[in-house]
Amino acid sequence: MTCVMCSRAVTSAVSKMPGVYSTHVNLVSETADVLFNPEVVTIEDVGERINNIGYEYMGIHDNSSINNDVIEKKHEENQKRKLYRIVVGFFFSAILMILMFGNFNLGPNASYIMLAISILPFIYVSYPILKSGLTSIRHKNLNMDVMYSLGISVSFLASLISTFGLLGTNEFMLYDTSIMLGSFLMLGKYLEDRAKGKTSDSIKKLVQLKATEATVEKYIENKVIQEKMPINEVLKGNIIIVKPGEKIPLDGKIIDGNSYVDESLVTGESKPIHKEVGSNVIGGSINKEGTFKFKVTNTSEKTVLSQIISMVQEAQNSSPPIQKLADKIIKYFIPAILLIALVSFIVWYVIFRQAFLFSLSIFISVVVVACPCALGLAIPTALTVGVGLAAKYGILIKDGETLEVSDKINHVLLDKTGTITVGQPTLSTIINYSEKSDDEILCIVRSIEQFSQHPISSALFNNEDKQGYELYDVDNFENITGKGVIGSIDDIQYYVGNKKLMNTYDIDLPGSILEDLEKEELDLKTSVILADENNILAIISVEDKIKENSINAIETLHSMDIETSMVSGDNRNTCEKIAEKVGISNVVSEVLPQGKLDYVKQLQNENKIVSFIGDGINDAPSLTKSDVGVAMGTGTDVAIESGDVILINGDLLNAVASIQISRKTMSRVKLNLFWAFAYNIILIPVAAGILIPFNIFFRPEFSAFAMALSSVTIITLSLLLKGYVPEILKDE
Numbered sequence: 001m002t003c004v005m006c007s008r009a010v011t012s013a014v015s016k017m018p019g020v021y022s023t024h025v026n027l028v029s030e031t032a033d034v035l036f037n038p039e040v041v042t043i044e045d046v047g048e049r050i051n052n053i054g055y056e057y058m059g060i061h062d063n064s065s066i067n068n069d070v071i072e073k074k075h076e077e078n079q080k081r082k083l084y085r086i087v088v089g090f091f092f093s094a095i096l097m098i099l100m101f102g103n104f105n106l107g108p109n110a111s112y113i114m115l116a117i118s119i120l121p122f123i124y125v126s127y128p129i130l131k132s133g134l135t136s137i138r139h140k141n142l143n144m145d146v147m148y149s150l151g152i153s154v155s156f157l158a159s160l161i162s163t164f165g166l167l168g169t170n171e172f173m174l175y176d177t178s179i180m181l182g183s184f185l186m187l188g189k190y191l192e193d194r195a196k197g198k199t200s201d202s203i204k205k206l207v208q209l210k211a212t213e214a215t216v217e218k219y220i221e222n223k224v225i226q227e228k229m230p231i232n233e234v235l236k237g238n239i240i241i242v243k244p245g246e247k248i249p250l251d252g253k254i255i256d257g258n259s260y261v262d263e264s265l266v267t268g269e270s271k272p273i274h275k276e277v278g279s280n281v282i283g284g285s286i287n288k289e290g291t292f293k294f295k296v297t298n299t300s301e302k303t304v305l306s307q308i309i310s311m312v313q314e315a316q317n318s319s320p321p322i323q324k325l326a327d328k329i330i331k332y333f334i335p336a337i338l339l340i341a342l343v344s345f346i347v348w349y350v351i352f353r354q355a356f357l358f359s360l361s362i363f364i365s366v367v368v369v370a371c372p373c374a375l376g377l378a379i380p381t382a383l384t385v386g387v388g389l390a391a392k393y394g395i396l397i398k399d400g401e402t403l404e405v406s407d408k409i410n411h412v413l414l415d416k417t418g419t420i421t422v423g424q425p426t427l428s429t430i431i432n433y434s435e436k437s438d439d440e441i442l443c444i445v446r447s448i449e450q451f452s453q454h455p456i457s458s459a460l461f462n463n464e465d466k467q468g469y470e471l472y473d474v475d476n477f478e479n480i481t482g483k484g485v486i487g488s489i490d491d492i493q494y495y496v497g498n499k500k501l502m503n504t505y506d507i508d509l510p511g512s513i514l515e516d517l518e519k520e521e522l523d524l525k526t527s528v529i530l531a532d533e534n535n536i537l538a539i540i541s542v543e544d545k546i547k548e549n550s551i552n553a554i555e556t557l558h559s560m561d562i563e564t565s566m567v568s569g570d571n572r573n574t575c576e577k578i579a580e581k582v583g584i585s586n587v588v589s590e591v592l593p594q595g596k597l598d599y600v601k602q603l604q605n606e607n608k609i610v611s612f613i614g615d616g617i618n619d620a621p622s623l624t625k626s627d628v629g630v631a632m633g634t635g636t637d638v639a640i641e642s643g644d645v646i647l648i649n650g651d652l653l654n655a656v657a658s659i660q661i662s663r664k665t666m667s668r669v670k671l672n673l674f675w676a677f678a679y680n681i682i683l684i685p686v687a688a689g690i691l692i693p694f695n696i697f698f699r700p701e702f703s704a705f706a707m708a709l710s711s712v713t714i715i716t717l718s719l720l721l722k723g724y725v726p727e728i729l730k731d732e
Contacts, residue, residue: 374680
């Protein structure tokens with residue numbers, strides 16, 4: 001495909017097939033997403049339809065590296081054929097130019113000799129363009145190959161007619177121009193294909209991360225054996241052995257051994273992470289040193305890596321709203337250029353009474369130099385590179401519209417727990433008012449809390465397995481929603497919870513204990529009170545630490561003129577203290593999910609472009625309603641599904657990096673559009689002869705070269721985006 005008219009032709013042809021529900025064609029990756037009913041139409045039917053309208057169906061592009069290798073080889077063969085045509089074209093056009101301008105006397109049969117030299121090279125070089133152009137005309141698709149075919153065939157046919165004296169002379173020679181024109185056009189296609197291929201390197205690298213085999217441990221006849229298996233045959237629950245230096249083939253949980261694992265290419269985390277029994281591992285990451293076994297939890301397309309690849313592909317195939325403007329312009333572009341070329345020919349031939357050869361060259365120059373390819377490539381190439389760049393840092397952007405909206409964000413709302421803080425509180429302090437030992441106090445609280453699903457329960461065990469502790473037997477356990485839990489140990493009733501629970505059961509809270517509670521809150525701790533039927537026994541506090549990068553991330557947002565607010569369901573004291581530490585002045589605390597959602601709506605009503613960053617189920621409504629929802633990949637599945645941007649490693653720095661990448665990508669889109677328009681606005685009048693009074697004549701060959709240069713310039717500008725490092729990650 002050469003321009004947006006090609007992608008439109010494929011979209012239109014496939015969409016009209018019975019059983020096809022939707023079609024989206026990506027000009028840059030030259031792939032199509034087709035949703036169809038397999039009982040009505042097959043993928044082979046779709047492929048045949050694409051072949052029939054003049055394009056080549058190359059197979060199914062999926063996340064299988066084997067299948068994609070076959071497609072890659074076909075691309076390489078196509079590129080080689082283009083290169084051969086370029087070499088042959090320039091060689092023979094050089095010979096023709098030497099014969100024409102080198103004072104060689106070829107006698108009265110000079111025109112026939114020129115025809116004999118040029119006929120076969122012309123057919124060889126121009127065949128793909130002419131074939132594509134004719135097929136497009138047959139299917140009423142006015143694309144750039146039609147324009148190129150027009151330019152090439154007009155110059156060659158005019159020369160052919162002149163050779164046989166049908167123009168009144170046999171000195172009308174454009175054979176060299178015809179072949180050189182074809183050669184430059186082929187060179188443009190060759191360079192464009194090479195550059196386009198590089199824009200989607202991110203997907204190729206992700207696909208290459210996939211292992212093809214896994215070492216599976218099996219029990220056969222009471223013997224343990226290890227067997228190499230293709231990963232597609234590995235089942236959920238199988239035990240996999242990973243040795244030092246090997247790729248981890250699938251997702252799973254370690255059941256034996258430990259090691260450091262490099263997850264940088266999957267999550268963007270630069271440092272190897274220590275993994276031990278109970279740790280999750282991600283398929284595609286690299287085992288650095290130890291040997292371990294893990295139980296498979298996700299296979300095939302359900303692995304994290306497969307989902308990342310799918311998400312990046314979908315994002316690259318999407319279009320930002322600004323694409324609609326470019327599409328509208330391109331729709332009228334080619335007819336307008338044909339009109340300008342025809343008017344230019346008439347003006348020079350009829351009004352200025354110039355030679356037919358000269359006027360025809362003007363016509364060809366205009367037809368060839370005007371190219372909507374650059375305009376068609378300006379947005380998708382930058383988008384493809386931008387989305388791939390984000391994926392490199394573990395930032396998954398769901399679609400092109402998110403990139404465009406992220407560029408305009410001016411207010412960021414941050415959830416507290418799991419976003420600004422680590423989100424995994426651990427046991428911090430015990431203030432003991434009883435005669436029992438701290439260990440006994442802790443044992444009583446843990447014995448009762450082991451039946452609770454509240455996050456504080458896990459924190460009391462320091463997030464370790466509750467089964468690993470010696471605990472008392474508990475009777476009459478009861479969960480009091482929003483207040484705490486109660487239970488009996490050795491016929492003594494215990495209460496574990498907040499002030500509301502104590503008030504409910506008329507347990508007196510002395511002023512000194514309330515002061516201790518407030519002090520713990522101001523120290524950013526969350527506390528529970530332990531009491532028996534008569535007295536307060538202790539205050540037990542858990543602490544959630546602020547993430548290492550939260551302060552830096554929020555400072556950077558402020559330096560980018562973006563306002564911030566903390567929105568949390570936690571108590572006011574803790575929220576305000578944490579907000580003060582990280583530099584946020586606007587705090588909305590003690591709110592339910594509806595309260596968070598209402599605050600998002602309130603800011604949007606004030607014409608703010610709002611991004612919400614969160615990780616919990618209670619954040620899902622706000623993530624969905626905000627202009628750009630940023631979900632922590634370490635959070636819940638619901639939050640991830642609701643987000644427009646997913647941060648795989650849950651680092652707040654990456655939330656800022658996603659905005660910086662969006663801004664850079666959109667600035668590159670605007671630069672590309674500028675150059676795409678600039679080439680046409682400057683060169684079309686030049687090709688039409690506006691500089692001829694100054695003795696500057698733009699030959700058709702120059703037009704072909706300029707056409708190629710415009711597309712290559714746009715793609716090169718997009719490729720330069722690959723070297724961009726978000727400012728906030730430069731020191732990481």
